[in-house]
Amino acid sequence: MSYQKYYVPDQSKFPILMAMALFLLVMGAAGTINDLGEADSMSVYVLYSGFAVFGTTLFFWFRTVIREHIAGLDSAQLQKSFVFGMGWFIFSEVMFFAAFFGALFYVRNFSVPWLGGEGDKGLANMLWEGFESTWPVMSTPDAGSAYVLAEKNMSWPGWGHALEWLPMWNTIVLLSSSVTVHFAHLALKNDNKKSFNIWLGVTVTLALIFVGLQAAEYYEAYAHYGLTLNSGIYGSTFFMLTGFHGFHVMMGGFMLAVMLSRSVFYNHFDSHSHFGFEAASWYWHFVDVVWVMLFLFVYIL
Amino acid sequence: MSAVIESHNHDDHHHGPAKGLTRWLYTTNHKDIGTLYLWFSFAMFLIGGAMALVIRAELFEPGMQIVEPEFYNQMLTLHGLIMVFGAVMPAFVGLANWLVPMMVGAPDMALPRMNNLSFWILPVAFFILLSSLFMEGGAPNFGWTFYAPLSTTYAPPSTTFFIFSVHIMGASSIMGSINVIVTIMNMRAPGMTLMKMPLFVWSWLITAYLLIAVMPVLAGAVTMMLMDIHFGTSFFNAAGGGDPVLFQHIFWFFGHPEVYIMILPAFGITSHIIETFSRKQLFGHTSMVWAMTSIAILSFVVWAHHMFTVGLPLAAELFFMWATMLIAVPTGVKVFNWVTTMFKGSITYETPMLFAIAFVVLFTIGGFSGLMLAITPADFQYHDTYFVVAHFHYVLVPGSIFSIMAAVYFWIPKWTGNMYDERLGKLHFWLSFVGVNVTFFPQHWIGLAGMPRRYPDYALQFADWNMVSSVGAFLFGASQILFLFIVLKTVMGGKKATPEVWEGSRGLEWTIESPAPYHTFTTPPKVN
Structure with missing residues (x-):
């Protein structure tokens, strides 16, 4: 078997730029969400700058990898x-979706029927008596609430x-x-x-x-x-x-x-x-x- | 073996590290990144430890003396989060970075730039998490498990920042794990078959798989929290048809494999150290691999043993009790193999071996209290008491953290080229050993006597053992300053280490000179 050298780039500025982009993105996003409804919040500009740095870094990072490939640096x-x-x-990504599908499974098979008085923990019906379990849930248990x-x-x-x-x-x-x-x-x-x-x-x-x-x-x-x-x-x-x-x-x-x-x-x-x-x-x-x-x-x- | 060393010196492509700060900012070298992880983890260990000492100082006597209850809750929460995500996990990733490429005979990690990214977003995440201490309403105060609705309806505004910092930690872990798996699957030296792989590498292969499987689930959980808090969804609100217990299910589906993420690499480390200082080949290499694999698979079907008292259907309580107890079987296999490796070995008790033996004994104690907690009816009594606190600190402190310290003493001659000071190392071990047991052993008793966890105050009858526990905590904390001193002293100088360092050492990493050259195995070695 012929041996090809595994290409390890010496140094790279991209990761640290990406880390800064994530910092801006996250501070901007969290700030914006916390300030929702406040007209003079500056957080959204932090968020935009985060997107700008993120997009730019991503572009140049991928460009570098593609050029390395064209130059034949990467071995099989x-x-x-x-x-x-x-x-x-x-x-x-599959596991990320699994969390949400799992939540759907749980509410459909357990929490909603229980709130409707069915099943092992049907006692929960005493929270909102009269709530009937259906899917899709068209009326929430606490119908008079914010929902x-x-x-x-x-x-x-x-x-x-x-x-x-x-x-x-x-x-x-x-x-x-x-x-x-x-x-x-x-x-x-x-x-x-x-x-x-x-x-x-x-x-x-x-x-x-x-x-x-x-x-x-x-x-x-x-x-x-x-x-x-x-x-x-x-x-x-x-x-x-x-x-x-x-x-x-x-x-x-x-x-x-x-x-x-x-x-x-x-x-x-x-x-x-x-x-x-x-x-x-x-x-x-x-x-x-x-x-x-x-x-x-x-x-x- | 010397052929391997020579091929390094003759390779003209080789050069040392860059100079100055940019070496660390721009680096793609697995050894540099491993060092960054380890120092970051140590800094977090000291910060999280200081928070633990605030807690223990408050609990030194009954009544409120030092901090406000609100601040106590924040310390409790941040201590847990920092120790789990900031200290233990990054330490193991740092060890993986240093050791996995050298152990499998690879030139570096498979994806070196992403490796740097996985590290540098961690300080970002923890900067954001710690900055929440100075935000309006204070830092997160709902415990490291952040149960809804404490973390949704009743949470401080800084929770939004906490959620995003968890996202970043998750991204870091996922990228780090992908790197580890790809390195192991794709970059082993010719002849290094899967079953010949050193156990630390095996333990990390399994850990990385667990991490990729569960960190996205955690991301899902905090995303649902974010939506519930700010955008009107009702995942964890029964008024809208959701369920706060759903949060606990999702969290512990992540949380239980997470517990094994923090112990499997420790199993790997312990196996290496015990075989080295027993001067015998490890007993049952293959059974160790299967035991770890079984533990990993079982970890996905035991999560609800954290939730026995929330009102699960009876069938669920029974299933999760039995599934949990089943884990004792592969764990027993591991402990048996370690003890059998030592049996009739020519054992010497250098510092790493002391930590490793303490690991086996004290981790087993933590394992046994875990079995007690797994018994559903008994758990109704133990749940949310100091018995639980004692249990998980026994598996995490003299478990995970002792193994990390053992690994540092074991491999630091390879990293720095210098031997550590054996006398100081032993002193550090004995202080830590006494400190940890004085801190946590009495917590079993006050827990069984009914002291609840998470409160800043307690009833008078628990006063004596709490005082003992606090004294132990300060002893343990202080002895880590000694650890810092020993590490710094070793980095600065000391007796030069030979390539093999230990008399009974086995594995590729001991065939290269000490300190390990900046680039190793650019041409893969042959493994027989």
Whole structure:
């Protein structure tokens, strides 16, 4: 076996800049949230500066890594490190979503039925007598409290209305995008760059459509359904799960868009060297799988 | 072995570290980053320790004497958070940085720039956490477990900053763990098969897996808190259909594996030290690996033993009781193997060995009190008493922290090239050993007698043992100043260390010169 030297960069300014960016981001975000409603809060500028440093550092960091790759500094072994690294990063994301799915499981199977007087700890019903356990929870146990009641929810409306139901279209769009990104991958493996660019372009477009539909759904929920973060545990789990998923779609779509522009403008990637694209596509498939779980547990069941 | 050393000197690519402050700010070197982690951890250990002494000073006598109850609660909370996330975890990451690449024969960590990032965001996180002491309403005051609704409805405004600092700590741990796993899976020297891997490396492989699995769950928990506090969700509020107990489930789903994150690397360290000073090969290398793996897997299904008194369904209480007791089996295997390794060995009692033996004995005591706590009906009596405090301090202080100290004494000749002062090291050991037992052993008794934890005051009948406990705490605290002195003295100079340092040492890290050159194994060694 021939041995290639493992490339260890001597020094790097990026990490410490990134640490400063995180400091600004976090101080800005926490300050902004604590000062919500105060007109003269300066925290939001700290937050913006954090985003600026973060984005700039990220750009130059990745540019450096890409240039190192083009210069041939990274051995096959180092590339394998990136592969492992991305895999474990996606696993950590899976566990993040698991926390929210776990919360959904718990409220649906335990806390809401108990509050409604069912099951092992049905005694909890004496807190708000008369509260009946249903899912989606349309009236909160403490109906007179700060919570705003929703009039309609996002659940499966029955076959008769399936085509007017946005989540169905979202599912079709996102599942198709997983297929198109796979076609892009196949094209790249055959060194067909033109086909690669087209399929990747289609994928990015589908990502944009998905985000647009999701925005429309949120608008509907807030404007017409009265369904908000404030409408009790159904609103909480609905918006947090779909919201974090939507955020991940935006990140994944952004990654794919970066890969598309790298391919179109700089002619990066060929059948042998395309891990940047591959990592983004894995992330995209992951986002897709999360959506399938969401569709099942948040919308249908 | 000498061939390995030679190949270093002949490699023209090699040079020493950069000069000045930028060496530490910009570094990508696993040894530099390991050193940064270890010093950061030591600073946090002293800060968190000072907070513990505020607590013990207040509890020296019944009645309120030194601090306000509000401030006492903040000290209690920050002490826990700093010791767990700032002292113990970074110390183990620092040891992993120093040792894992050398033990598997890798040139560095797999992703060196990310390695630097994982370290430098830690001071950011703890700066933010500590700065909350000076914010309006004071620092977080709800205990390190931050149960809702204390941490949501009734929390001070600084909780928002606390939440984001936890996010950063989590990001640091996840990146650090990815680095460790990738290094171990991808960068082992040829011939270093998984089952030949040293146990410290094994223990970290398992720990890193646990960290990646549970830190995101913690991030989820604090994010739900943030939303409940500021954006009107009701995850932990029954009025909206949520449940405060849900917080405890999510927290302990993170929290119990977290407990093992703080002990598994200690198992690895102890195995190395005991085999070295017993001058025997470790008994049951393979069973050690399987024991750690079993402990890690079981750690995911025992979390609710922290919550026996919140009103769980009976089936859950029984399941979590039995699952918890099952963990005693692989842990027993480990203790058996350590004792058997020492059996008929030619043992000498250098400082690392003293700490390691104390670890085995005192950790086992902590393990046994853990078994007592696992018995559900008995736990109804012990829950939230000083017995629990005694239990987890026994596994964390003479457990995790003794193992970290043992590791420092064991490997510091490799890091600095100098031997530490054996007489001072032994003095440090005995002071710490006496201090830790005087502090925590009486807490078993006052706990069983019914003294609740977390209060700044207590009933008169607990006065005597509290006074003893406080005296022990100050002894233990003071002896850590001696530790600082010993480490500094060793860094400055001392008897030169040989490459193998210890007579019975085994493993790749002892084949390179002491101090270890700035770059090691740029060409991987062959392992037979």
